[in-house]
Amino acid sequence: MTELKPAVLSVGRADFEAWLADHGARAFRRAQVIGWVMRGASSFDVMRDLPRSLREQLDAAFRVTSLQPIATSEADRGLTTKTLFELDGGHTVEAVVMRYADRSTLCISSQAGCPVGCPFCATGKFPFGRNLAAHEIEEQAVDAARLLDVEGRRLSHVVFMGMGEPFVNYRAVIDSVRRITDPERLAISPRRIVVSTSGVIPRIEELGGEKLPVTLAISLHAARDELRDVLVPINRKYPVHKLVEAADGYARRSGRRVSYEWVMLAGVNDSERDANELGRLLRKRLAHVNLIPFNPVTDTPYAAPARDGVRRFKELVAAEGLNVTVRDTRGRDADAACGQLHERVARQRESAAVT
Numbered sequence: 001m002t003e004l005k006p007a008v009l010s011v012g013r014a015d016f017e018a019w020l021a022d023h024g025a026r027a028f029r030r031a032q033v034i035g036w037v038m039r040g041a042s043s044f045d046v047m048r049d050l051p052r053s054l055r056e057q058l059d060a061a062f063r064v065t066s067l068q069p070i071a072t073s074e075a076d077r078g079l080t081t082k083t084l085f086e087l088d089g090g091h092t093v094e095a096v097v098m099r100y101a102d103r104s105t106l107c108i109s110s111q112a113g114c115p116v117g118c119p120f121c122a123t124g125k126f127p128f129g130r131n132l133a134a135h136e137i138e139e140q141a142v143d144a145a146r147l148l149d150v151e152g153r154r155l156s157h158v159v160f161m162g163m164g165e166p167f168v169n170y171r172a173v174i175d176s177v178r179r180i181t182d183p184e185r186l187a188i189s190p191r192r193i194v195v196s197t198s199g200v201i202p203r204i205e206e207l208g209g210e211k212l213p214v215t216l217a218i219s220l221h222a223a224r225d226e227l228r229d230v231l232v233p234i235n236r237k238y239p240v241h242k243l244v245e246a247a248d249g250y251a252r253r254s255g256r257r258v259s260y261e262w263v264m265l266a267g268v269n270d271s272e273r274d275a276n277e278l279g280r281l282l283r284k285r286l287a288h289v290n291l292i293p294f295n296p297v298t299d300t301p302y303a304a305p306a307r308d309g310v311r312r313f314k315e316l317v318a319a320e321g322l323n324v325t326v327r328d329t330r331g332r333d334a335d336a337a338c339g340q341l342h343e344r345v346a347r348q349r350e351s352a353a354v355t
């Protein structure tokens with residue numbers, strides 16, 4: 001097997017500058033190359049302001065990106081685009097671009113698969129693959145920015161709500177956030193980045209020390225341990241009251257309101273009792289509740305609530321004095337909930353292998 005060339009974004013600044021010096025080029029060439037990559041260049045050859053010989057040497061040594069798009073799907077009449085990327089080594093991850101009137105948001109993956117294994121989640125059903133490196137996370141954002149740029153749009157928001165548990169891959173995720181916010185790179189404000197976690201308490205505490213004012217989203221889904229132990233199995237290690245305390249600590253240190261996610265599973269976590277428990281847990285905290293109607297996943301025992309059920313539960317939660325919204329369910333027909341395009345392609349590959 002031929003050795004893969006390193007992706008240019010995987011090379012640190014010092015190493016890149018040393019490489020340039022070894023090839024008789026000045027250090028400022030690094031920023032030029034990075035600038036081209038950020039603007040979506042698909043090859044070194046298009047980097048016109050670099051000497052031809054340097055372009056050829058770069059091409060011999062590096063790849064512009066490590067991600068290979070292997071499937072895409074569109075939904076919402078073209079407003080949602082989901083791309084499945086193959087990583088070096090063969091694992092796949094998904095990234096979803098969602099276009100709105102006033103913003104364009106990318107839902108990004110931090111791991112191939114997820115070790116947490118929530119029973120309603122398509123990603124959790126697959127065996128865990130591997131952590132992504134920071135440059136693999138950044139490359140998803142670069143690709144989305146390129147896609148949007150062609151349409152005259154700008155990537156404005158990034159949410160870590162794709163495949164994987166960001167806080168099980170903490171260092172690479174923080175590194176990727178620093179890159180994505182770097183003025184020399186995509187320059188997206190950290191305030192426009194949401195990191196969603198199933199509740200890895202030590203990493204929530206660590207995030208408070210990063211001085212990186214991202215929005216923290218907690219995937220709560222249940223306010224009592226007995227139910228959350230089942231829906232979000234990491235709760236057995238990091239129980240819900242301690243989790244909310246840690247999230248509160250982050251809210252105090254960062255001054256940023258925490259967003260609590262609640263995937264609505266019909267007859268499981270959408271009763272009056274659930275709303276009361278949620279009210280007791282979050283009242284008087286700097287919090288916002290986001291209800292996400294379940295996006296059905298095959299081979300799970302869960303069902304989406306009816307439209308009425310969502311409205312009723314929202315009213316119950318609002319009556320508890322909480323700030324609550326219902327997330328618009330983008331991309332249902334694009335195998336939307338993360339992990340689903342991966343699932344479809346994996347099934348197709350399986351059946352192709354059988355026939």
Ligand code: SAH
Nearest residue numbers: 121161164165196197198219261294295337
């Ligand atoms: N692992 C992290 C981030 C990725 S999941 C986390 O769990 O927070 C992002 C969000 O999508 C989570 O709130 C998750 O619970 C939710 N989700 C997963 N599968 C879903 C589905 N089928 N329908 C609706 N939301 C889902």
Ligand code: SF4
Nearest residue numbers: 114116117118121124
């Ligand atoms: Fe992992 Fe999040 Fe899916 Fe749970 S919901 S299995 S933590 S990706």
